[in-house]
Amino acid sequence: MSQEQIGKILETYRERFSENPSSIVTAPGRINLIGEHTDYSEGFVLPVAIDRNVTLAFTPRDDKVIQVYSIDFEQELVVNLDNMQRGDGGWKEYVMGTAWALMDAGYALNGWQAVVAGNIPIGAGLSSSAALEVAIGKTFCLASNIDLPPASLALLSRKAEAEWVGVNVGIMDQLISAAGKEGHALLLDCKTLDYEYVPIPKEITLVVLDTMTRRELTKSDYNARHEEVKQASKLLGVQFLREATPQLVEETRTHMASTIYRRARHVVTENQRVHAFSTAMRNNDLLTMGQLINASHVSLRDDYEVSSSELNLIVELAQKQPACLGARMMGAGFGGCALALLATDQVEPFTENVFSLYRSQTGIEPNIFIVTSADGVGECSVPLDL
């Protein structure tokens, strides 16, 4: 977040609370290089924490009250931890949901007061909600002297989203927001939650292509895929698709409805692509990385059916540009962002061409921007000069 944005948070905090906050918490959004819709099948993912985040300036309180003002939504939540009620599904639910998840796990929480703002486009597939949950979780930990390792913080943040908000998400977004590392992608095993950091080749530029179309990550679309992979697992005789091989899926094909077969095929082949991609990344094999990203898109579009016409268009336009190694839709899908990998930092012709071609074919102006890698959630002191 820029100095100016942090300055705005501090200024708003001082206006509202007539004091300086005691500290600042920042939790990043993410891109995902590869491994899409695999996490809730206990598979593998390869996300990167990015330089877009949710930031809170806060001070612990002596009571059980949470008072938090959101600059982005121009709304305030004031709630006693002993008396939280589920509301309408907006940003406040992520705050209360995270509090509930921590308390449900047996942690005694103190209240705090804060001002929060973010620069992650909302609902675009860059995990603004996971960043909010992780930032709130970290704030509770700091205000209540709780020491949680990144995986536990991620699990409780996920629980907030699955059980309080009601979207049965996997663990990827919360874990990368909690454990990201600058310069690296995180190769995560979503079964064991073991992870390792894979260095991002220096030549690579990561470009986010926001179609500016949104389809809210509602219970219906996302949870429907969840149900379908459960059905597939049952037919394949495994607990999660992570345990199935492409060979098993092919052998069982005649016993499965075509949709269920294709859902399973996506997950098992995507898991293989994650490993192949990590190996290519370690070998600086940029061409293979690009091919795998393109293959991931085809699989998400045709087998998993979570793409959209705008996502398909922007991906095709990107793939045709000479600088582009590969491109694919990213995140939950149905709208939002695609990711392009470029083998150069000369991104202007790429951006200009994709922008104007997409705009002329859809009438929509896309939002195209470079992201760089960042660290996971962290606390910093309040800068004296802001």
Ligand code: GLA
């Ligand atoms: C959303 C969910 C993640 C993951 C992706 C798809 O971002 O929050 O857990 O399932 O979709 O890969």
